[in-house]
Amino acid sequence: MNFDFSEEQNQLREALVRLLDRGYEFARRKQIVASDAGWSRDIWRQLAELGALAIRLPEAHGGAAGTAIDTLVVMEALGRRIVVEPYVPAIILGAGLVSRAGSDAQRTRLLPRVASGEQLLALAHDEADTRYELARIATRARPDGTGYVLDGQKTVVLGGGAADTLIVSARTAGEPGEPIGVSLFLVDTHAAGVRRHSYATHDDHRAADVTLTGVKVAGDALLGPAGGGLPLVEHAIEQGIAAVCAEALGVMAILVDLTASYVKTRKQFGVPIGQFQVLQHRLADMLMRVEQARSMTYLAATTVDSSDAALRRRITAAAKAMVGQAARFVGQQAIQLHGGIGVTDEAPVSHYFKRLTLIGMTFGDADHHLARYSDLMARGPTPAPRA
């Protein structure tokens, strides 16, 4: 075993921290989220220049062919500044899917422009009844000549408003709930019949509901095998889970820091409130949860690129369950220990809390993943991670 980050990874982290220290202080973030788009193309361009958008992309398409550990480094840095730019939907989900499932032509068309920051992707999968059960998809794709016609409604598509191209899951066969028959399609957001309603989420990110009415796509819009899209979506969501767990580490590290320094300076009863043992223990509990969450996140990052789907499924469920529980405790206690200040919009702590809360609700909450893990556990022993 080796717990060290590589030289390149350390450099990447430092570069990101420098960029965000300069361009993403809390006041600047406020301006960005108050803008019409709700995110900054300028920051996106700078992330592209650093190579952060291309880190996982294949070398043949302008990428660095990195691993989930590189993603972890990026996401933790983004979490420390609660960056709202659509990195998870566009890069982890969208570009990840195209890298893994795309034809040469699809990769050549999209990925270099992803790397340069000109092309934004998003995954339009969830529907009103999906909740966290990925197979529950009702959107239909009907063959039409050499292409397809898509009809359906997608809800809470992360980064859906900013996207140029959506990856839409739709049934070419089967019924909602069945694992077979889901196909993925690349759909231009300006295509006829695509309607988007875009809005902010509670953590100042953006999402959209997408209605597809008789949307015609060509045959080469099919991404991956016809009817075999679900395992691809599942792997994408696992990558998403590993990414938001890493982001949560960054968010939680800041919350522990903010709270520890607050209790050292806030005085009540003539002493810093950090002298009250109950608060010391609370902070010690917060720190322990973060360390446990960190270990699970490392485990997830070193597993999520594996070709062993059973192992990935198991470890990402465990990681999301544990990080979700840690996020809940750390977020709530950070607010509590700040007292009234903690529930104000003015205090950064409340914004970190909100992001943490929504990370907890994204890609399945802690209860969902605990249940998933528990079911998998009942079916057989935990597979051992392999090198």
Place this chain on the structure above:
Amino acid sequence: MDLSYTADEQRFRAEVRGFLQTNLPQDLRDKVLGGKHLGREDFVGWHRILHQRGWSTPNWPKDFGGPGWNAVEQHIFDEECADAGAPPLMPFGIRMVAPVLMAFGSRAQQDRFLPRIRSGEHWWCQGYSEPGSGSDLASLRMRAERRDDVYVCNGQKTWTTAAQHADWIFCLVRTDPTRRQQQGISFLLIDMKSPGVTVRPIVTLDGDAEVNEVWFEDVEVPVDNRVGEENQGWTYAKYLLGHERTGNAGVGMCKRWLKAVKRIAAEQRAGGRPLIEDARFRDRIAQVEIELMALEVTHMRVLAMELKKQAPGPEASILKVQGSEIQQTLTELMMHALGPQALPFQPAALDAGYTGALSGPEWAVPITGRYLNHRKASIYAGSNEIQRNIIAKHMLGL
């Protein structure tokens, strides 16, 4: 011992329910049950309707024009009002300053203020906390200097709930800076229209504006507006805090929210079935239902004891801690029941009559914000850490 409702109590419940059915305006009910924003007029309007029936001050004894209800009757009234979707009664007048005036106010103060609290003419707010004095309230610094027959007040209060609507504020002020902590404090009633009073909103994390800073610059307050003795304000303040905590159990509201959680879980689908059929989620609802069932009885026990002793004791802290934690659990369960639909932030849709675009069902809009907002419940009215300190010290002698 008998924990069932007597025939009289059941008759009383039917009477309250009947009253609510005919007198609670439908649009108001829809706003409350739909989690929409309520304005000053909504609260005051409902207060006036209750006043006409003599029910605007459910905790008051008959001597002061209240209904003189016992603990069980007060509980039934609260439960029925919450269930019907009536706006909550603002506690600052009826549950906070009024008991202090009844116990310690002059006859003139009682005659002047109590009827106006009852009628809804005066909206009150609570000026206790200051930026440097939250948990350690006795360190407060707002100054009141006696000059002939007025106090000249300077300083700042903060976290003042609903100050933007208030006509009057009751303040703890320092009248003798030479005496330590609890000793130099007095209890003043201040007209919010007095020259030198400024209210500035504080935006909370859910984007709402319910709390404020209140600034006082050379505000002149007649000495007649001092409650009780000069420099004895701390005694009255503590008396009030006990009443505040008892009122914070919020059993009626929690029961309504519990119903809401069940309804949402029946409507939301997970794995193609209603979420309520998921045993894990249902267990969580069952757990909080049991806790609430216990709190309901504890609440009535404490209320009954209070009515006998004429003053709340440290037991009120139990209600505050348990009540706030149950509220927080319920708001969290509602959010989790929504799944991915918990994410959209749609504040414009919190105004009644909103007709713009929406993501998800309209009833889901207030839910996540309510969870975020209710982190306050374990902070205000004395944080839950402070309540546990009180229980340890005064009930356990530690």
